[in-house]
Amino acid sequence: MRYELTDLRLFLAIAEARNLSAGASSLHITASSASYRLKNLEQAIGTQLFLRTARGMDLTPAGETLARHVRGLLLGVERMHDEVGRYSAGLKGQIRLLANSSSLNGFIIPAVSGFLIGNPNVNIDLDERASKVIPAAIAAGEADIGILAGAVEADGVEVVRYATDVLILVLPTGHPLCREKVIRFAAALDFDFVSMDRTSSNYLFLQEVAQRAGKHPNVRIHAHSFDAVLTLVSEGVGIALVPQSVAIEALRAKRVAQVRLNEPWALRELNLILQAGQQLPSYTAALVQFLLNDPRVCETRESIHSGFPASLDT
Incomplete structure (x- = not known):
């Protein structure tokens, strides 16, 4: 059997996007052309590669197997280009x-x-x-x-x-918790929070540790970045659970205060x-x-x- 690299890249793009149009767009191919190429690939292999569902395009068992091999094949092609490219100046x-x-x-x-x-x-x-x-x-x-x-x-x-990082609570200056050096996280859940957006790993972790404490965080606003979260905290909107690494500059500038957490998961x-x-x-x-x-x-x-x-x- 002979396969075109473009068809294999298209197949993998569709599999990762679970959508034909999105996969085609990522390779700058029209949806109609992508559909034609995918049909030809399935005919060459002799089996169906995707199941069309209401949620999108799911790989069949044959598709899962092909995807695993295609990832390895394309990685090998990248490595080939890389090794040949070493003869020219610079990394690409x-x-x-x-x-x-x-x-x-x-x-x-x-x-x-x-x-x-x-x-x-x-x-x-x-x-x-x-x-x-x-x-x-x-x-x-x-x-x-x-x-x-x-x-x-x-x-x-x-x-x-x-690396090693520490999760801390950042607070508006003058917040009642500023009197404490170290607290248990459950005590912070009595106060309003500011957090990253609902799909962020930061917010998902906040929800998880709050549930472990038997409470639900009252998030007044979800922000698009940690800089925005720190700005909202400094303005007094709420407190936030953030990595110390993202708060260092704001803490040094005394725009916000901090309290450490007596929790094993904080380190x-x-x-x-x-x-x-x-x-x-x-x-x-x-x-x-x-x-x-x-x-x-x-x-x-x-x-x-x-x-x-x-x-x-x-």
């Missing part, structure tokens, strides 16, 4: 990175500009995901690098300790994961090393036992 490629909100906003985004400036021919596709879904996505080859909070218990991935280890057994393209390996060697990240790994980076206490 596209890197897919999944991260939870705290690592994305607290460490990755502040640092990654340096990598992109130094490697103008490398692009990075950043996507926020909840920590618990990232390992499966990396194991399946849906992304190249994953960074998440907490222990990783999943097959098919390699784990490297990335969070962030891990970087890769698909097991895969040889990384040079540009992906370069980004991994850049992220791990970022001075701010290294500092948190060295201060894991202190709970808070020393720089905030100076």
Whole structure:
């Protein structure tokens, strides 16, 4: 059998989007052309690859098998281009990175500009995901690098300790909780909250720990970014549960106050994961090393036992 790489890329794009039009659009192909190509691919293979449902397009068992092989095939093609490209100057490629909100906003985004400036021919596709879904996505080859909070218990991935962060409560200056240095989280649930949007991993975690305490957080407003959350807190709208890494500048400027949490989950280890057994393209390996060697990240790994980076206490 002979297959066109364009058809295989289209098949995978449709599978990941679960929608023919969206998959076609991502490859700049018309929906009618995509439908024709997909029909030809199914005829060449001799079986149906998708089930059309009200929710979208779901892979058949044959489609699941093909998707697994296509991911490996396209990764091999990328690696081939990478190895040949080493004979020309500079790194070239596209890197897919999944991260939870705290690592994305607290460490990755502040640092990654340096990598992109130094490697103008490398692009990075950043996507926020909840920590618990990232390992499966990396194991399946849906992304190249994953960074998440907490222990990783999943097959098919390699784990490297990335950074350490602390979840704190940020408060308006003069808030009643400012009199406390450390509290249990349940005590904070008597007050109004500000949080990230409803689909963010930050809000989903807030809901989870509140439910463990037998309460429900009263979120007065959902904001689109941590900067917006901190601004709303500083204006007195409510308090917020945020990673210390995203609040350092606001705390140093005394725009907000903080209280530490006497909770085992407040100290969070962030891990970087890769698909097991895969040889990384040079540009992906370069980004991994850049992220791990970022001075701010290294500092948190060295201060894991202190709970808070020393720089905030100076």
